[in-house]
Amino acid sequence: xxxxxxxxxxxxxxxxxxxxxxxxxxxxxxxxxxxxxxxxxxxxxxxxxxxxxxxxxxxxxxxxxxxxxxxxxxxxxxxxxxxxxxxxxxxxxxxxxxxxxxxxxxxxxxxxxxxxxxxxxxxxxxxxxxxxxxxxxxxxxxxxxxxxxxxxxxxxxxxxxxxxxxxxxxxxxxxxxxxxxxxxxxx
Amino acid sequence: xxxxxxxxxxxxxxxxxxxxxxxxxxxxxxxxxxxxxxxxxxxxxxxxxxxxxxxxxxxxxxxxxxxxxxxxxxxxxxxxxxxxxxxxxxxxxxxxxxxxxxxxxxxxxxxxxxxxxxxxxxxxxxxxxxxxxxxxxxxxx
Numbered sequence: 001x002x003x004x005x006x007x008x009x010x011x012x013x014x015x016x017x018x019x020x021x022x023x024x025x026x027x028x029x030x031x032x033x034x035x036x037x038x039x040x041x042x043x044x045x046x047x048x049x050x051x052x053x054x055x056x057x058x059x060x061x062x063x064x065x066x067x068x069x070x071x072x073x074x075x076x077x078x079x080x081x082x083x084x085x086x087x088x089x090x091x092x093x094x095x096x097x098x099x100x101x102x103x104x105x106x107x108x109x110x111x112x113x114x115x116x117x118x119x120x121x122x123x124x125x126x127x128x129x130x131x132x133x134x135x136x137x138x139x140x141x142x143x144x145x146x147x148x149x150x151x152x153x154x155x156x157x158x159x160x161x162x163x164x165x166x167x168x169x170x171x172x173x174x175x176x177x178x179x180x181x182x183x184x185x186x187x
Numbered sequence: 188x189x190x191x192x193x194x195x196x197x198x199x200x201x202x203x204x205x206x207x208x209x210x211x212x213x214x215x216x217x218x219x220x221x222x223x224x225x226x227x228x229x230x231x232x233x234x235x236x237x238x239x240x241x242x243x244x245x246x247x248x249x250x251x252x253x254x255x256x257x258x259x260x261x262x263x264x265x266x267x268x269x270x271x272x273x274x275x276x277x278x279x280x281x282x283x284x285x286x287x288x289x290x291x292x293x294x295x296x297x298x299x300x301x302x303x304x305x306x307x308x309x310x311x312x313x314x315x316x317x318x319x320x321x322x323x324x325x326x327x328x
Contacts, residue, residue: 139312
């Protein structure tokens with residue numbers, strides 16, 4: 001059983017399980033699945049600065065989500081310790097491996113390329129652009145679009161909302177641009 | 188209230204385990220997706236959407252109540268009609284997603300996985316959300 005959990009889960013197992021988070025949150029507490037709101041609540045709680053967007057009762061709106069994302073963090077820790085993957089490499093396709101090597105990445109072990117996603121990597125231009133710049137755009141764009149992968153791509157699409165489909169198309173326009181134009185310039 | 192918060196913690200932890208074991212928190216998997224070199228990410232998102240859609244339909248059809256016996260008033264069309272912000276915000280999000288290789292959920296899960304530099308990513312994502320709050324009146328919506 002433990003081996004079964006520890007090995008990477010195939011897409012046809014992981015997909016339905018992730019989808020079940022949507023009804024689980026409704027059943028447990030009538031909450032709509034969407035994670036990027038936690039970023040807005042974090043601003044409202046720490047630095048509202050009189051801005052309309054952050055002036056609301058964040059304790060009432062956001063406490064459940066703060067607890068939920070704390071759970072996500074704990075879940076990541078549990079998965080990494082109790083159910084650690086016996087293989088240290090993510091089994092990405094050979095084509096991706098070749099592309100990334102051609103871009104100049106040398107260490108493809110682990111969840112992320114450690115030459116960039118480390119404290120020393122942070123002080124390089126690619127590290128700064130990818131870790132700081134990338135996540136800044138993630139936070140900015142998710143709130144501008146009204147949701148991220150969870151709120152738009154999973155919940156919104158499941159609710160058959162056209163606005164979410166448009167947002168997901170936007171995710172791909174931006175993602176393709178970063179992958180094929182910006183990354184080759186950075187790396 | 189306290190036991191209710193505890194259940195959000197448990198569901199969150201389950202989600203964190205799923206995100207990690209399905210490898211969707213991996214920068215490498217996001218690169219593979221945006222290069223169309225594997226079905227992995229598409230299979231996961233596609234099946235997640237289908238499962239969620241069927242679940243929502245079931246809850247609606249059978250008027251299933253929450254564990255605490257309250258009716259689940261399903262919000263419909265919370266996103267409203269299509270507006271420029273959906274596309275423009277989506278593009279900004281996508282530009283960032285492919286660079287950092289993680290959307291908000293995976294940022295939390297990666298911190299739990301011991302990728303400590305993602306704490307900086309979380310702070311920067313909050314700064315991004317704050318900047319949106321500041322510029323909101325001047326951005327097209």
